[in-house]
Amino acid sequence: MIDIGVNLTSTRFDKDRSAVIERAKLANINGLLVTGTNVTESQKALSFCHEHSPFLACTAGVHPHDADQVEDNFIEQLRELAKHHYVKAIGECGLDFNRNFSTPKNQQQVFAQQVTLASEINLPLFLHQRDAFQPWFEILKPYIGKIPAMVSHCFTGDLSQLKQCLDADMYIGITGWLCDERRGQILREIVKYIPLERLLIETDAPYLMPRSIRPKPKSSRNEPSYLPYVVAALAELTPYSASEIMHSTYQNAQHVFAWQIQ
Template identity: 55%
Template sequence: MIDIGINLTNQRFHEDLELVIENAKLSGVNALMVTGTSIEESQQALALCLQHPDYLYCTAGIHPHDAKTFDDKSLESLRKLAVNKQVKAIGECGLDFNRNFSTPAEQEFSFVQQLELAVELQLPVFMHERDANERFIELLKPYIKQLPNAVLHCFTGSQADLERCLALDLHIGITGWICDERRGGELIDLVKLIPQDRLMIETDGPYLLPRSMRPKPKSSRNEPKYLPYIAQAVANARGESLKQLVQQTEQNSKLFFKL
């Protein structure tokens, strides 16, 4: 298994990071993709990866929440980070019109700038989208054929959203959202529609602890050791064996990120 989205730079991992990594390995997770969400977080992600170069890899980007921080120096900072072989994608970038921590205009500018950088560097993009699917697709579409690969991580949208994404041949990342009885019911049905070679799995820890885990962990922190539980939920929803699902998603992730 490969966890394609884990926020290891989050402060909730600071006290026991080495244990989190060790427990991931013991749980059958063979690589972690550490998410970069700002210049600072991307720098921290790369520093972590350099300490564990055969196990940790990362993205470098500016999340839509942080798009307001995008300035004249941002692209050059991302370009310098992306030269390192541990950096496997540009992102997390995209649009989030749910919370609008940055204005839509700031988000769109930051997203397009990062798409252009990914094309220039010929790196995949690791993307976020919430309540903005049609505009997200509209901005992405002119670049998609120039990009080596693109994934929408933590998919939580509708069938129409998924169909628009698959029409552009996007990869789709599935998290513990599928284990949430309050919000994940639609995703259980939709995950069947994702082609085998487009599906990847992730925890997005420390967020989105699978709510249906029994016994329920004492901590609300999600972490990579719980990826097998998410994999089983996805396999069940798709009517596949766990072994089949794990082999396919790991192969997809290795090809996507060139691991």
């Protein structure tokens, strides 16, 4: 298994980051893709990759929450980061109109610049979207087929949005959101429509801890070792077996991110 979305730079991992990585290995996880959410966090992600090679790779990008704080040369900073072989995608980038921690205007400008960068340097996009599907998709539309891959990270949309993403040949990242019968009911109903060849699995740790974990952990912090709970939920809600899900998502992740794990 490969966890394609881990916020390993979070301060919630500061006390035991190495132990978290070791627990992931014991849980039959072969690699973690560390998420970059701004230039500084992307630099941290890259440094962790150097420390824990070859188990880690990372993305480099600016999350929509951070769009108001970018420096004028942030694209050039990301371009430099992306020259390192550990950096496998541009992102986490996109739009988030749910909280609007940054203005919608700045979010769209910063997102569009990162999409252009991914096209120029031929890297996949690791994408965020919340309550902004149509403007998000409109920015991406001219680049469909011109970027190696687009990954809809932590997909939580409806069936119409899922079909649009699949029609655009996107890969769909599924998290522990699927394990929550309250917030995740729509996703639980439509996940069966994702073809195996377009499926990816992730924890989005330290967020979105699966509600299906028994006994319930004392800490609310999610971690990569809980990824099998996402696989179990997928096996319950789709025609695919757990072994099929693990095999296919492993192959998909290696293909999407050009990441040949030994």
